[in-house]
Amino acid sequence: MGLATFKGGIHPYEGKELSENKPVQVLQPKGEMVFPLSQHIGAPAKPLVAAGDQVLVGQKIGEPGGFISACVISSVSGTVKTIEPRMVANGSMVPSIIIENDGKYQTVDGFGKERDPKTLSKEEIRNLVKEAGVVGLGGAGFPTHVKLTPKDESKIDTIIVNGAECEPYLTSDYRMMLEEPESIIKGLNIILQLFDNAKGVIGIESNKPEAIKLMTEFVKDEPRITVCPLQTKYPQGGERTLIYAVTGRKINSTMLPADAGCMVDNVDTVISIYNAVAKGIPLIRRIITVTGDAIANPQNYNVRTGTSYTELLEASGGFKTEPEKVISGGPMMGQALFNFNIPVTKTSSALTCLTIDEVACNAPSACIRCGRCVKVCPGNIVPQMIMDAAERSDMERFVKLNGMECCECGCCAYICPARRPLTQAFKEMRREVAASRKKA
């Protein structure tokens, strides 16, 4: 029997050996900290502080700006310098609270207060997660308390912990599975406490045998939790492909995991839920991999949110060769950065510094209709035809050919022998279609 997987996908160079054996190091930031008010999907948070205010570690400095929104919590103690727009990883300017770190790390009252989750009601658990500002740490940043509150909680039968980490170069989830397996199990048990009919499944790609072995040992005495080894294939960790691999159920772009009775949470998110509920620590840090062939010392860090990428780079010894491209995230779906003066947010996952950029090195040539894009597409759509529609700006045809089902995983553009920027064109077109729908 083969490992659980999905149809399509690719096997890019993994690059994990650079950092997979580097234990997570805690990085204490110096100087100015930047807290964008929008570090999640949904409405931006509203600031609760003003210039000159003193803040403490764990203090709420932004409150949710809507139903789908999340708190922003200070990760340091110090003085609020100003609130002004600052650039984030995707190049946009986002209103941000700037705090001068006093280096004392004084905490608010009740910070680190331990609780036994078993004594808490479902309502209390959801509220603690909300107050801790927890969002999905896999990249999208969906507010976790909203996810934990589906319309019909009795319909959720599978809680999937996403330990696939299929994106090349990234090793932060792997390190957490090796270093904090108990927190993951305890976090998952807290989620299971909310969903009486659910079982927990930890999905891990087969290229992380140590993690599979360790997690399997830890779930031995957990009747409701199993480990599901997955085939190593990108994008195995995508929500749709992961749900399919684990349960055989399919969801399309307009459906939520809950429609298939599932909920998917990244490894670090589950740990954050545990920290928020059982240890009284809100989301003020995340695990980041600093890696790539241009970095002197690839490393995994436990970083306070608000820290500048510049500090991460310095801690890793800077560049050993000049990078062609620096990416927030991994090479398949990450954002290329203009500069490093950008803060670590809840949704940062890695800083990948590549010396070569094959996208830029090879000019695209004519499509030879080889069909490789069709073979690798996990969405079972025909990128070649959709590209044709995108190039003609034919919105109607683009939608008719299921262009909106594209999950922007990048497999088609990766595999294209003519180096055509398929995914890139689809992103543009999908944005246009979404914008035109909003207008209508």
Added chain:
Amino acid sequence: MSKLLNVSSSPHVRDQVTTQNIMLDVAIAMIPASAYGVYQFGVKAALILLISVLSCVLSEYVFEFLMGKPITVSDGSALVTGMILGLNMPPAIPLWIPFLGGVFAIIVVKQLYGGVGQNFMNPALAARCFLLISFAGKMTDFTYSDAVSGATPLAALKAGEAVDITSMFIGKISGTIGEVSVIALLLGAAYLLFRKVISIKIPAAYLITFAAFVFIFGQHDLMFVLTHLCGGGLIFGAFFMATDYVTSPITPKGQILFGVLLGVLTGLFRLFGGSAEGVSYAIIIGNILVPLIEKISIPVAFGKEGK
């Protein structure tokens, strides 16, 4: 930082395989058949191959140069067209015919439709059909070396004569330069499959359908079917020409449909048509139907089943 960082959209890495590698693989896969053709038919065969390749590559270069278009000769697609065209020539052909064929293939069938990826017919096959119609006598003259008798196994079969299947496997028969040795062709096909340049879908659907058709409408005889499978460029066509990316369907189901269609057409042409052959015409007609086949075989998107 001394230079600006590159800020293009993801994905930021690419696979190693390029159009050039693929074309090179196809060319490599045709080496056994070419080598056997030269061994069987002599230096003249090498000359024919050389001229058709040069004719294709030069036509592409000259046309693109004159039109002020980017020169795409280095992508290897003209080389592949030239090889296929040359392998489709009978060994006794006057040398100006493959030259003319190359010019027709590249300029009329490929470049006038927009160059690589835009032609709706396989250029080499379209050129072959053009030559078959224009110079029927010369294109079906299968005498070679010491004026060895001309009938191809399929022509002999059609005339009711006995055919030696072992000679067909090895290639000790009359025919075009590239189609005679089944073993050499299968060697190349195995290479293409191994390198994942082609998938088995089109050739398998083609050959199975064809075999079933010939069995049902032919002589209900397995030897008869086997002779048909080994003869007349079917193997060459199924693995090297029907699988041409540009002129075959891109959808997985469409590829099966395309193979089935080719099998039926080839069977029809061979059993009920005027000429002993039929592969080239079947593929050309199949090429024309590709847009239609694709239209009816677009896959259902993930999670959209039953909607």
